[in-house]
Amino acid sequence: MGGAGILLLLLLAGAGAVVAWKPPKGKCPLRCSCSKDSALCEGSPDLPVSFSPTLLSLSLVRTGVTQLKAGSFLRIPSLHLLLFTSNSFSVIEDDAFAGLSHLQYLFIEDNEIGSISKNALRGLRSLTHLSLANNHLEALPRFLFRGLETLTHVDLRGNPFQCDCRILWLLQWMPTMNASVGTGACAGPTALSHMQIHHLDPKTFKCRAIELSWFQTVGESALSVELFSYQGEPHIVLAQPFASRCLILSWDYSLQRFRPEEELPAPSVVSCKPLVLGPSLFVLAARLWGGSQLWARPSPGLRLAPTQTLAPRRLLRPNDAELLWLEGQPCFVVADASKAGSTTLLCRDGPGFYPHQSLHAWHRDTDAEALELDGRPHLLLASASQRPVLFHWTGGRFERRTDIPEAEDVYATRHFQAGGDVFLCLTRYIGDSMVMRWDGSMFRLLQQLPSRGAHVFQPLLIARDQLAILGSDFAFSQVLRLEPDKGLLEPLQELGPPALVAPRAFAHVTIAGRRFLFAACFKGPTQIYQHHEIDLSA
Known part of the structure; x- marks a missing residue:
């Protein structure tokens, strides 16, 4: 408000007049109640958009919004507080809160959210309080909180989190932050059901897998394969x-x-x-x-x-x-x-x-x-x-x-x-x-x-994995991996027909950062597989 407007209000107040602030016409959407700095919307079929650009606080209750899309709040960049409760939307997309660089409080509680994109919170550089409590989240994407160094309070309670490899990054992230984090209990798997998440030990999670995928065939059968430099x-x-x-x-x-x-x-x-x-x-x-x-x-x-x-x-x-x-x-x-x-x-x-x-x-x-x-x-x-x-x-x-x-x-x-x-x-x-x-x-x-x-x-020692391959002329060949905790070889993958037939020798080679497995076959051409590492916590 300009200086003249402020002076007019002071004069009116001094004269004993009672003046109630009213938002400019058309700035408070239907099914919303607005004051000078805040708005409360209940039962809106869509996401209301025609707010004053100077709005500081917005609460959305029981709306018909199906998902929060990128740039949903670009028209109200001055928001300091944004609250969602009892809504039916289930997805939050990347950059859903783009432009809200002043937002300090974000409460997304008691909704039906089952999925949140990894870049959904990108750009919230002033955020101090975040709540995703009481939704349907089984996991959170890695790096969800990247760039949110100002966070002091995070509430994740009331979600059916599956305490598998997908939660590992969260366990590793929590000790690195100066924020208080409420996580609640695990909903699964059965062995960890009802255990408090903050009591889990990240070292007990085995979240790295490997896979051998077909890469190339070399014509003619072979009895041996050898590597040399x-x-x-x-x-x-x-x-x-x-x-x-x-x-x-x-x-x-x-x-x-x-x-x-x-x-x-x-x-x-x-x-x-x-x-x-x-x-x-x-x-x-x-x-x-x-x-x-x-x-x-x-x-x-x-x-x-x-x-x-x-x-x-x-x-x-x-x-x-x-x-x-x-x-x-x-x-x-x-x-x-x-x-x-x-x-x-x-x-x-x-x-x-x-x-x-x-x-x-x-x-x-x-x-x-x-x-x-x-x-x-x-x-x-x-x-x-x-x-x-x-x-x-x-x-x-x-x-x-x-x-x-x-x-x-x-x-x-x-x-x-x-x-x-x-x-x-x-x-x-x-x-x-x-x-x-x-x-x-x-x-x-x-x-x-x-x-x-x-x-x-x-x-075969490939990267960090001690493998062993037991060939078969009549069935699938078994790829096994040595588990240090047990000291035994455990099944990892099967390789078999129509590509791998009657294997006689295996060897691996690393070239340009890529790892390959050669399989010499007696009843078919030599097969080449590429070794991939898979991060199950991603």
């Missing part, structure tokens, strides 16, 4: 027996896909094992027939070329090849599955790799696994004729240390480390595959998992 770039090599080759893949940054880079002729190949020594790249191609070969690339820019036939009189029927380091030197161990052959340790000597030791003859070995126990190199051999046998490196050779009890008919073994312990995944074709833990002198049974045509039980 050459000249700072990750590469993958597949053993493809039906295509008679070792296929090397690299990442195409322009197409954002994996592409073939080079292939090595290798009929009846069962394993392609890479070794990088400075600028040199070696690939051991273990073949069922025709002799195993060593390929070499002395320096970048050259192509791989065959340089050596490996132990032709000893390696009669290779089934697996592994790389290990002994006394600072690289060696390969090739498991031989023939009745007359023997598993052979080949170590580097000059330009090639030559037999250093034959071990475990006549046992038709199907798998070799190199691992370190008690600070010393060990070698574990699985065979078709007896339980897996553990060897340890001593005196420049491998000597038998022990076998693994309760482990008959084991096709392959793979190990992993977690929490300072060494675990072993043992693959059985039919029956129960097993997880064992090293106790300092022996591997002891920890867990059994049903196997249905399994040739691979592969542990």
